[in-house]
Each structure stands twice: as C-alpha cells, then as structure tokens.
Amino acid sequence: MKIDINSDVGESFGIYTLGNDAALMPYITSANIACGFHAGDPFVMKRTVALALKHHVKIGAHPGFDDLAGFGRKAINVSPSEIGPLMLYQIGALYGIVQAQGGALHHVKPHGALYNMAVKSNELAEAVVIAIKTFNPALYLYGLPNSALEWAAKKHALPFKAEIYADRNLTDEGTLVPRTASNAMIHDVEASALQITRIIEEGYALSVHDKHIPMRGETVCVHGDNPDAVAFAKALHGYLKGTL
C-alpha cells in the first residue's frame, strides 16, 4: 500500500508570497495547485507546475471560490448549478498551463469554504464530482473520508482518495481534537508517521487515550506555509520514504 503526501501549493499572488513551495516540493508526492480564484495567478501557476514536474510530484487542481480577499475561506451562498462552471474554469486553466509544460493533471481537491460546504452537502458534492467527471473521469478527487464528497464520488464512479491530516490528534470517537484543546496537534513527527502508517497500512488510528479507531486514509495532507511545516514535511517524508 502506497502512501501519498499532499500539500496545497501555488498560493502566492502577484508580488505576494505565501508558503515556500520550492522548499516543500521535494517532500510531497501530490501538489494541490491554486487556480487563480482564491489564490494563485497564471505566473505563479506556471512556476508551481514547473516545480512539481521537476520533483515528479503529481499535479492536482485546487479550485476555490472567486474570493482572493477572503482566500476562499468565506462561505458563499452558491447553488449546485454554479459549481460546474466554477470548477471547470479553474481545472481547465490549470490544465492549460500543465499541458504547455508537457505534464498531466492527476487529481482535484476543492479548497477552503468550497471543500467545507461540499463535504456536508450531497447536492454540492455531486456537482463537484460531475464537474470533474465531465472534464476527465480518470482524475482522482481528494477529500474527507465518509463525507458527501466520498459518497458522490462512489455514486458516479469517480476515483477517490481519502485524505487524513498528518498533525492532528483524534478523540475516542474518531473526530479531530478541537484546536482549542492543548493536545489538538501532534508535534512529534515520529508519532505522526506512526499514526499515518497505522491508518494507511492497517486501517485504524489510536485516539489520545490509545483507543483503536477504525480509519481509512490514502493521502496525507501536510501544510507548507511556515518554516516548521517544511521541516515537518521533510521529516515525515523521511519516515515514510519506503512506502511513498
């Protein structure tokens, strides 16, 4: 069983830099590249695609709401019929830039509020899945396991990868320990790597009280927007290397 490490990249814009994509890229295996709506611009996308190709990282579209000022994190009242054009425009835009460099798209992961709304709404999730499928039915959707996104992907036979977080502890019920709690985060990379290996290879996680929680995962999300995050990704990559 292979493990995949994904990260949101290409989130700079114009003169503004966010994250350190060049430092992070060697340690991930899937790049979710912003498509110019919540972040990114055509020039950032070009540079990010080049980086991904150089490091043999799989390229995914990371479409979001058209809200640069809010970084795509604001809930916006969209109808399911708006999801298709919104996503196809962005996926296509990245495709154009990838195609020109001789690469290929591999997956799609919705961003921010679009992701959060689609994991909870069957209607929005189906709209997301249908948009991807009509573009290219071989693309993977990366999303929360047991969510509306996974349900919709199965319903429409779109390939799906369940996404887990590398740095979050779990309650006995299998949910994320709230960020407000002191033990919300896994700071130790080895502990994180062990948890990831359990989930991906053995199908369970350990809660903060060492309870066995059945859990699936096919891709691990790491953050790249601070120096610690790059160090974390690097260390995690080292621990998981044999299975990537």
Place this chain on the structure above:
Amino acid sequence: MKIDINSDVGESFGIYTLGNDAALMPYITSANIACGFHAGDPFVMKRTVALALKHHVKIGAHPGFDDLAGFGRKAINVSPSEIGPLMLYQIGALYGIVQAQGGALHHVKPHGALYNMAVKSNELAEAVVIAIKTFNPALYLYGLPNSALEWAAKKHALPFKAEIYADRNLTDEGTLVPRTASNAMIHDVEASALQITRIIEEGYALSVHDKHIPMRGETVCVHGDNPDAVAFAKALHGYLKGTL
C-alpha cells in the same frame, strides 16, 4: 474555397449583458468566446459554448488582458514572457468548459489591446503563437494578414486564418478607410458579400475607387453587439450560404 464568418461572443459578465449571442449564433461559423479576463465569466462561457455547439459553430478562445473595467482595450506594458501564462490560463479555462460539454476547441483569436500589440510586435506575436502551439499545435490562429501574428504563425508552423472585416471600405493602398471618413463603412450587405467573395475566392478586393487590391482572407469578422449587426450577419450569411 470555404468562407468562414467569425464573431466575438460571450462578452457578457454577471448581471451585465453585451451583444445578443443567441440571435447571432445561427449566422456565424466561428465563435470567438471571451475567457473571463476582459469579459465573460464561467457561467456566460458555459451558456455561450452550449449555444455554439447547438448551432454547429466552431469554438475559439478569445483571450485578452485581465482588465474587465477597460474591456481589454487598454494597452498594458507586458513583456513577452507574460503572454504565455496569460493565454494558456484563458485557453485552458475555456477548454475546461468546452470539454465538459463534449465539444472541442478549434481556434484562438487574441482580443483588443493584446491583438493590436501582437500584430505589430514580432516578439509578442511569437509568444502568442508559442503559447497556442504548446497547448495544441492543431489550433488555428485568427489574425490580421501580413501582420507579425501571421509571420510568427508561419515561423512556428501554426495553422493561421487571415481575417478580413465585412463592413469596412478600403483605400487604393489597401488599408481601411479611416473611421472618420464618411465612406468608412460598407452599409450595403450585398456589396459586403461581393467584396468578401472577391477576397476569399479570387484574392483581390476593390478599393473605394474600384482599384484592384490583392488581398487574402480566410475568415470574415462580423460584429454582434447591436441589432443592426445581427441583421447584417443574417443577411451576409444568406448571401454567402453556398460557400460557408
């Protein structure tokens, strides 16, 4: 020799309507669809692509500068290296929407200031041509005959269609009669159809003084942004029907 009638369409945005694409589409054979930078948005693009497919009209990307407020008509100081990402993003975005509807891209025609700058600059024209070619070397570039765009298309072996105007008179030197002159425009559709047929089938035009002007043309641009324009396009389509 086939004649092609092209028009710029899909230039509405959000609540704002420009042109009457539904009325025009039956009378054209190539649609240059705005890609969301100087005009258009993902929803307008979706509707316009559906209209083009319904009427068997060839679909082209009509990319422009990222300047909705100026409708892409303002000269902006870009370097050739910026042209590629700018065009690939927009061509790809339209490709995404076309692909989802089972259609295919056929051509690219730059818009407004981007077009005007690229017809005069070999460097910008080459950047335009290379962007298109790296996306898909089978796409046609529509542009001014004998311009930098045509030169660059030939140099890089990109298919090219020379574009002529349906409604403009010519001087004895073969240039457009300036818009300030009273005889700038051809208002009579039959006269326009005859001129077009001369150019496309016989390789020459008649000037305002009936001088023979050698001239090539493979596609005729008609405007669609007022009721008269739709009537003109409809009548022209009638005259040229056998050769379209």
Place this chain on the structure above:
Amino acid sequence: MKIDINSDVGESFGIYTLGNDAALMPYITSANIACGFHAGDPFVMKRTVALALKHHVKIGAHPGFDDLAGFGRKAINVSPSEIGPLMLYQIGALYGIVQAQGGALHHVKPHGALYNMAVKSNELAEAVVIAIKTFNPALYLYGLPNSALEWAAKKHALPFKAEIYADRNLTDEGTLVPRTASNAMIHDVEASALQITRIIEEGYALSVHDKHIPMRGETVCVHGDNPDAVAFAKALHGYLKGTL
C-alpha cells in the same frame, strides 16, 4: 409631509450599461449610487454624481458586498467587524467623487445581500449604523421599517428614513404579496400614487382586500432598470409632484 422618491443608480460598469440613469434622474429625489463593489466604477460614479447634481437629486451611497460577478446579491458569511471597513471604504470613495464636484452626501442605503442580512441581524445592523455614524452622524440611513436597521438607527440616534415600495401590493397582514401571486404588483401608477400618499401622509395602507394596515414610510423606492420603470417613475413623479 414631504415624499421622497429614491432609486438605485450608477450600476453600470466599464463597457457595461445597466439602467437608464439619465432618463430616470429627473423623476427621483434621492439617488442611491453604487460604490464600485457590487456595481459601478470611478468613472460611472463621476457621471452619476454629475447627473444627480444637475437634477438637484440628493446623493446617497449604496454600498454592497465586493462581488461584481454576483451583483452583490449573494449572501456572504461576514462578521460584524468586517462591516465597518467595507462600508467606510465605499462611502468614502463616493464622498471623494462628490466632494470634487462640490456636492454633499445625504444618505446611505446598503445594497442587495448586505441590506437583506442587515435588516434581520441586530449585530450586522448595528455595525452598519456605527460605520455611517463614525463617518458622518448627519447622514440618513434608508431601510426597511421595523427592521433591525431601524432598531439600530434609533439606538444610536442616526437619522432614518423608512422605505416603502411603489409597486407592490400588501396582504391583510401588511406583508408584501409574494411575487409568485398574480396580484403581487401594482401596475397602475395612479393606484400606486394613492397608496404611497396614504402611507406617507396618513400612516396606513390598504391591503388587496381594502383592509386598513397601519404603515409608515418616508421614502419610496422605484426601480430604473427597464423602460417601463422609467415611465412608471415619471408618472409617479407627476402624481406626487406637489408633495415632493
């Protein structure tokens, strides 16, 4: 008792025209001018302010969400703390353009989703009122009577004008007849003028079953975005002339 006729104007953008402000302006007494976020741009604002000054129409800011593609009609999840900067930026921008032409701001009417959210939320309404008051406590807020907006205006002693609609029938409960009903609209201008006079001068309206409904109103909203609307505004202006 004076009657005021207000209308949303200045909603064109760049090359796109919406409404017919020049035709409407002679028949209104308050102009709610879009401020460049949901519609309008600095050049449209300049022209609209000039028109209002020419016709001695009171000038109001009509701020909305920063969403040109959605015309400010999409609900966006904002916190009360975001309302102040959003409104002050737009009110100030219009002030800059008005000031340069020797005019003065008279009122503020929030637009679209911002209006709809603020009439229902005390917190958002207070944020709206405080923004206006910190800018200039003499400005009027135009809004729905008995709404959170009116409550907040009273609480903070901001001048308020209750807004009624010129063209909508009322149920026996005093609410608008839903747009889906055949008798939703008042099409007859004289009937509209009578209803308006009843409300503004006598403090009651007649329902569709001629029931007396206590109702206050200090300003009447007319729409200007189609030729019929201009004719309606013109006729209404004629009927109300003595009281404007």
Place this chain on the structure above:
Amino acid sequence: MKIDINSDVGESFGIYTLGNDAALMPYITSANIACGFHAGDPFVMKRTVALALKHHVKIGAHPGFDDLAGFGRKAINVSPSEIGPLMLYQIGALYGIVQAQGGALHHVKPHGALYNMAVKSNELAEAVVIAIKTFNPALYLYGLPNSALEWAAKKHALPFKAEIYADRNLTDEGTLVPRTASNAMIHDVEASALQITRIIEEGYALSVHDKHIPMRGETVCVHGDNPDAVAFAKALHGYLKGTL
C-alpha cells in the same frame, strides 16, 4: 527646518502580508497608505490607519492603478481624464476609514507606474494635482523635485513636498547612481543621515566624488519591506531625531 520621513505602508492584502508596518511605524513621520487598488484592502487600511494614529504619524493616500496582480507597477495607457476619478475614489476611500477613527488626511503620494508616468507628463501631473485640489486644497502632494508633478503643484498652488531617497548615492550630475552600479546604495545609516541633513538643511548633496550638488528635499522616503529596512529606518530616525 523640519525633516520628514515617509514610507509606503498598508500594502498587505487579505491573507497576504507585505512589509512590517507595526515595526516600521515608530520610526517614520509620514505614512503613505495603499488604497485598495494596487495593494491594501479595507481591513488592512483600517489597521494601518490605527497604527499611524497611535504613533502620531501623518496619514497620506497612496493611490495607484487598479492592478493588484502587477502591484501597480505596470504602465497602463490612461488618458488624463481618467486620473481624476481613479484618484478621488481612492483618496475618498482612505478618507472614509481615517474619518471613522477621528484622524485627518495630510498628503497624497501617487504609487508606482502612476507616479512614474506623472513625473514625466505635464498633462497627467495636472490631472493628479487637480484631483487632489478639488478634494481638499490643503493636502500636500509628495513627489520628485523638478518633475512635472512639482510644476503642476506650483501652477495650481497645491502644497508640495520634494521627496528624496535615503539610501541612494548620487552621480556628479545629481542623478541617482544606477542600481546596476556597485555603489548605487548608501548602506551606512550615518552617511545617509548626513546626506539627508545636507540636502534638507543646507540645500546641497555630495556626489560619490564629493562634488557639491544643489538639491532640495523636504521629505525622505524609506522602504519598509524587509527587516534590514526597518533597522535602517530605526537608525535613521535616531540620527535625525532632533530635527523630525
């Protein structure tokens, strides 16, 4: 003779941070605050105005072209008639936010390409000056000495402050040593402070060959977009303290 230290601030946008305004603000006396077109947004503007007021820093508007992606540095082909609305909108927007915090505008300094175009064109410079004057004739214009901007300010009796650079060496002709030369920059803060004092108090500068160059200056521009720049500003502030 008082010395003024100005800096461009408030150039963050949404999630993106540029510069370190909080660290810089104690060491400057004039803040040129971006107005949401080339950089900045209403929330950044609110925070930046609060910082300036806290540190008793004079507040100026720093309007630019509407080009966030290009940071307002791209030359855009504008006509003089477009300058007024462009500037009044931005100056007014900042005024709205300043007014709500009980502050006052003190000056205007155009940004980037707008600045560079206006220092060379009498027509554009007059449009800049007239825009400011119609808004408030007591505002200072900060700009290059002996430029079109200074000429236009004098012609229209608008207060003007000649701006010099804190960190650039001068040729024997009094122009900036080109950035490509090894001695383009003054890295030593004491040398910079001495040069500034010479210019502002005694009306001359020393060239790289110690030639006396007549030069006026009333405000010194320091950059704030890297940690070194903040240290430079702090040290310069120390040297100049008695005269600020």
